[in-house]
Amino acid sequence: LALLFSGNVLFAAGLFVHAFLFNFYLRELQLSASVMGHQVAAMTIGGLCALLPAGLVIDRIGTRAALLGGVAVAFVGLTVTAIARDAAIIYVAAFMIGLGGASCRVAWGPAIMRVTTDASRARAFTWNAALLIATGSGWTFVAGVLPGWSARIAAGTGLTGIQFVLLAGAAVTACAAFCYAPLRLPGATDAPRGRPRIELPKEARVLVPLIAFWMLAAALVLPFFNVYFASRFAMPVPQVGALFATAHVLTAVILVGAAELARRWGPRRMLLLWTALLPPALIWLSATDVLSLAVALYFVQGLIAPATNPLIDQLLLERAPRERHGIVAGWRNAAAEGAGAVGASAGGRLLDVSSFSTLFFAAGAVAAASAALLAAALRSRRAPVTLLPDAGAP
Numbered sequence: 001l002a003l004l005f006s007g008n009v010l011f012a013a014g015l016f017v018h019a020f021l022f023n024f025y026l027r028e029l030q031l032s033a034s035v036m037g038h039q040v041a042a043m044t045i046g047g048l049c050a051l052l053p054a055g056l057v058i059d060r061i062g063t064r065a066a067l068l069g070g071v072a073v074a075f076v077g078l079t080v081t082a083i084a085r086d087a088a089i090i091y092v093a094a095f096m097i098g099l100g101g102a103s104c105r106v107a108w109g110p111a112i113m114r115v116t117t118d119a120s121r122a123r124a125f126t127w128n129a130a131l132l133i134a135t136g137s138g139w140t141f142v143a144g145v146l147p148g149w150s151a152r153i154a155a156g157t158g159l160t161g162i163q164f165v166l167l168a169g170a171a172v173t174a175c176a177a178f179c180y181a182p183l184r185l186p187g188a189t190d191a192p193r194g195r196p197r198i199e200l201p202k203e204a205r206v207l208v209p210l211i212a213f214w215m216l217a218a219a220l221v222l223p224f225f226n227v228y229f230a231s232r233f234a235m236p237v238p239q240v241g242a243l244f245a246t247a248h249v250l251t252a253v254i255l256v257g258a259a260e261l262a263r264r265w266g267p268r269r270m271l272l273l274w275t276a277l278l279p280p281a282l283i284w285l286s287a288t289d290v291l292s293l294a295v296a297l298y299f300v301q302g303l304i305a306p307a308t309n310p311l312i313d314q315l316l317l318e319r320a321p322r323e324r325h326g327i328v329a330g331w332r333n334a335a336a337e338g339a340g341a342v343g344a345s346a347g348g349r350l351l352d353v354s355s356f357s358t359l360f361f362a363a364g365a366v367a368a369a370s371a372a373l374l375a376a377a378l379r380s381r382r383a384p385v386t387l388l389p390d391a392g393a394p
Contacts, residue, residue: 001115001124004108007179008128009135010172011071011104014078016139017169018097021147022081025162026090035087039094046098048337051330052198054103058110058326066107066326067180071173074100078170082163104176106333109313110325114185121318122267125310126259133306134252137245143169203319204328210374211312212335217278217367218305219343220350221360225298228356233291243295251303258307268378271311275371278304282364286357315378 023036057066077096084090108128116124146168147161157164200208229235229243262270281301288294313332320328350359 001112001120003179003183004111004115005128005131007067007176007183008104008108009131010179011074011176012132012136012173013139014074014169014171014173015097015101016136017143017166017172018078018081020140020143021162021166021169024147025082025160025166028160028162029085031087035090038087039081039090042091042094043098043101044337044341046095047102048098048334049095050099050102051106051334051337052327053330054106055327055330056198057103058107058329059323060326062185063107063111063114063326064180064183064185066103067111067183068177070100070103070107071177071180072100073103075170075174076100078173079167082166082170083159102333106326106329109317109329109332111183111185112313113317113322113325115183119263121314122262122270122311123259125267125314126255126262126307129306129310130252130255130259133248133255137248137252139169198327200328200331201320201324203321204316204331206377207316207319207374208328208331208335210370210377211316211332212339213366214275214308214312214370214374215305215336215339216343217282217363217370218301219340220347220363220366221282221301222305223344224347224351224356224359229294229298232289232356233294235291243298247299247302250299251306254303255306262311267311267314271308271315272371272375272378274304274308274311275367275374279364279368279371282360282367286360286364 022039026036026039054066054070057069073096077093077098077100080093081090081097084093109125112121112124112128143165146165149161153164159167226240226244229240235243258270278301281297281304285294285297285301288297313329316328316332317325347359347363350362
């Protein structure tokens with residue numbers, strides 16, 4: 001488990017560095033803002049294209065193969081984007097980053113299932129989320145300060161300081177392979193016979209659409225919180241940034257305690273508790289004009305998604321047959337991506353024709369309805385199967 005977590009943190013490094021610095025590199029190249037948007041779109045498309053194929057690789061070849069393949073593809077994409085100057089090449093490389101990133105994200109859930117027992121699983125899923133959030137803040141901070149420090153070293157190589165740091169981030173991502181390679185995860189001998197199957201198993205056919213519906217609530221409001229604080233409370237942009245950074249750090253700390261609660265009380269009970277908190281937080285946000293209360297409610301709603309996502313992954317994979325974990329994880333990530341895209345678009349349109357109060361109230365109504373439906377679906381409990389590491393895997 002320590003190897004897996006270390007690999008996840010290292011793998012995410014290049015993605016965080018790229019997300020923070022790459023637009024500054026495009027500005028150095030004097031490329032337009034549309035290129036910035038198109039490369040993000042290329043990464044998103046690459047991620048969507050990888051979700052179900054990555055699931056098939058996990059089920060047919062092995063979880064470790066998906067992890068190592070994702071690292072290799074993401075490393076190539078991150079490296080090429082750091083040295084490319086032509087927009088077309090940048091788009092292709094960004095597509096590869098999306099492919100590699102999605103492949104590893106899909107594999108993380110099945111990998112955790114295979115290296116944990118029933119007693120440690122709830123803690124492990126939440127720890128993974130907490131580590132990624134906490135270290136993501138650190139990688140972003142480092143990405144901000146290193147270009148200036150490394151400018152003199154980079155000048156001797158013909159690179160700019162930003163390029164040097166982008167390439168360093170790609171190298172850290174490649175180091176994840178040294179953590180993933182020794183993992184004792186199922187190999188090709190675990191692959192099911194017959195033609196590949198991309199449809200959801202019956203145990204997940206109801207839950208996955210409900211999960212997408214649940215995630216729609218947060219997706220409606222998350223892209224607009226920076227504008228919300230600036231417009232409703234006249235909060236300066238630097239203060240908004242500091243608020244967001246503080247929220248990420250506190251979320252990571254609280255998630256450690258949340259992991260213990262999930263271990264003691266069970267993932268299903270904790271998931272129902274977390275989902276019950278989101279509707280009142282959003283509806284209260286729709287009504288308040290007090291900054292301190294709005295900040296507190298922002299912290300609460302921002303904690304719920306990273307607290308519930310690991311529990312959703314665990315409960316979903318525990319209900320699915322082991323040999324179909326990959327495709328279930330792929331569909332679960334597709335549900336998240338779809339909810340994010342629909343929610344951001346619908347939230348923007350709703351904000352155009354109404355107000356933040358209406359937006360938050362609508363999101364609270366979606367959260368209430370989806371939480372009730374999830375609670376009903378999870379009542380049909382299926383006893384989880386203990387999944388120990390596959391000692392026969394090479």
